[in-house]
Amino acid sequence: MGKAPCCDKTKVRRGPWSPEEDILLINFAQKHGTGGNWMTLPQKAGLRRCGKSCRLRWMNYLRPDIKHGGYTEEEGYIISTLYKTIGSKWSIIASHLPGRTDNDVKNYWNTKLKKKVTTIAEDTEASQTPTPAIDHSIDQSKTFISELLNDLNEVSSKSSPGQESSNINIPDWFAYENGEMNTLLWELGFASSSDTSMQEIGDHIGGDSSMASIGSLWSFSETMPQSSATNELYI
């Protein structure tokens, strides 16, 4: 048995939203919030739209905290780095960029960054010299890594409940001494210099850069498409 469609497509409006429709949705959201049922919202709000369409319009465009366009170099860098690290998990990537939506981030990557990154990769390959990363403060890098680890740990715990860290294959990079790790972090642009240590990062994360947290990260990363560059995936 096929899945029932979410709405009758012959009875709902489709395509671009008119200003009038936007106003109806905004007014309804301001009065009643959007926490209820999206499927019944259109009727209550007086909209001839599918609930999914209303949700998408609100989440991606009408929310008051949304930023449109004007991506900074910093944001572009974060998107590129996260994409290399976790792949097309747009919602996770967007959660690291206040005011940005998954759709917006995805569009920005597909239309601008993908080409840029490909070009840089080709240039780098041609010249055999690493492309210098954008300069970041150590604090920014630590915060960034800490948040990323939290997110990945959360996803990992959901995707493989009960998995013991002892059963996890520890990647090569984990065996790195601080020196190699520093270099790796620097190469990936997580640090502005080579003086960020795993201990510092561990302290920042909460005094625990142990096998368990790193291991859960690895168990998560095992489900990810592997990068051709061996050191890109594992942070």
Add this chain to the structure above:
DNA sequence: AAGTTGGTCAACCGCAGGTGC
């Protein structure tokens, strides 16, 4: 000036996962 091409981005589609009955 008209036609073509390429870039951008809002919106749609289908699927997966969560939840309640």
Add this chain to the structure above:
DNA sequence: CGCACCTGCGGTTGACCAACT
């Protein structure tokens, strides 16, 4: 436990616009 419904997500499409020929 199985089903139906709802939400969220990622991939894709298509309309619009600017740049180019």
